[in-house]
Amino acid sequence: MTSQEKLLGKTLKNKHIAVGLDPDLSKIPGFLHSEDNPILQFNKIIIDCTEKYAASYKLNFAFYEKYGIEGMETLFQTIEYIPEDMLVIADAKRGDIGNTSQMYAASVFDYFRADAVTLHAYMGEDSIAPFLNYHDKISYILALTSNKGSNDFEKLKMDDGSYLYQKVIKKTLEWNQFNNCGIVFGATNETELEENIGSFGSLNVLLPGIGAQGGNLERVVNAFKLVDKDNFLINVSRSLLYKDNSREFARASRNEIISLNEEIERILNP
């Protein structure tokens, strides 16, 4: 099954939540701390209780790299535990010259066996091409992010009056020959989303920023509904993982994703 098929297998059933497995030891329920590997155990329980409802799991590599080699083992074992039909996004934000990107691609796709990756496109086409050579994977390119710093460069105006993030979207469309490209578009930028969604073509869209960062779910989903576009994922991490930190945390997380799914369903089919 290609990554695109995995994605559509979920989104066509109106599942759009990418659960961000960004485990923070300081926020994991206390009773798990006596486990051999509290983070792995936490991840497994979150997967167990959300896999019926999730469209994808997104693993932010930083949260594992922080713990060095042990963390990378946890990352590997977590990915191994995720059901086969589920899109696994390596949120690694890589990007380097060609021969180097080739190795990053080997790391995320061959070694960690992720289905998709997030990428910095600042260095241009040859820094992205080695990832795109994996035709059955998905490369999500950072266009407009959800943070305040998006004003520093992404939202700067170019000499033709467009914004830098619009240039990135345009290039990504050119790179999408094998229908294996996507963009990251921060859900906190609802207005920009509404204004630009017509230019996304068939690009997959990954939207962080709902939940802890304050993006508006209704406006985001409506934007996609209006252009009749299914291939979008909304990332939710902290607000789902740490809804509750008692022994009933798993139920709280499961209820959170169910309620998000219901909300999305209500917006799509009122």
Added chain:
Amino acid sequence: MTSQEKLLGKTLKNKHIAVGLDPDLSKIPGFLHSEDNPILQFNKIIIDCTEKYAASYKLNFAFYEKYGIEGMETLFQTIEYIPEDMLVIADAKRGDIGNTSQMYAASVFDYFRADAVTLHAYMGEDSIAPFLNYHDKISYILALTSNKGSNDFEKLKMDDGSYLYQKVIKKTLEWNQFNNCGIVFGATNETELEENIGSFGSLNVLLPGIGAQGGNLERVVNAFKLVDKDNFLINVSRSLLYKDNSREFARASRNEIISLNEEIERILNP
């Protein structure tokens, strides 16, 4: 000793070569392949024979991540083997929202104990700040890179007539309050280097692109000489590591760095 002190300890003695430890198993001399860990053994020999002449070692994380957990162990052990007074650059090209960059910073600075890191600034100030909070480390921000893809975004014109990479340099100067910032500037862009070097202020400069990529050493060193700037590093990887792949490879690599140092000395003090 701060990273800045380590750097100046070398560059003030006219040592400017950052040896790129980017080991490629397919290019490592055959006789090392019977070793338990050929890459680690190769790195150790390269360090042994170049440490008297090098200003820094730059480890491109991709070359280790490619081999997964085993690769990360090799990365860790390689850094451990590098002499204490030598600037270790984690060429990891990271960059993410604040709470995530915080974890990447912990990974490269606390876990791997690197002295410096390379960063993507596309996501703006809050993606860089957690690295800059390590006042005694150096953060090299990608400005203008050495590859063809630098035309796609870095060299695009902004509405005020400047180029995107110039905007990045300007921002980096603002971020340099603790004198712990640097920029990556590809040595293949000699003309842009000559035109912009006056705007670099006290920023450290890391220049890849000499050697395999074709940058001109003489023009690059002369540009720094003209502005009387010492805190620059020229990265050399493939052309030094794989000068020879016989049993005498170490001598060839050592001779290569000695000859580069002599060339630089000749340009600086003709």
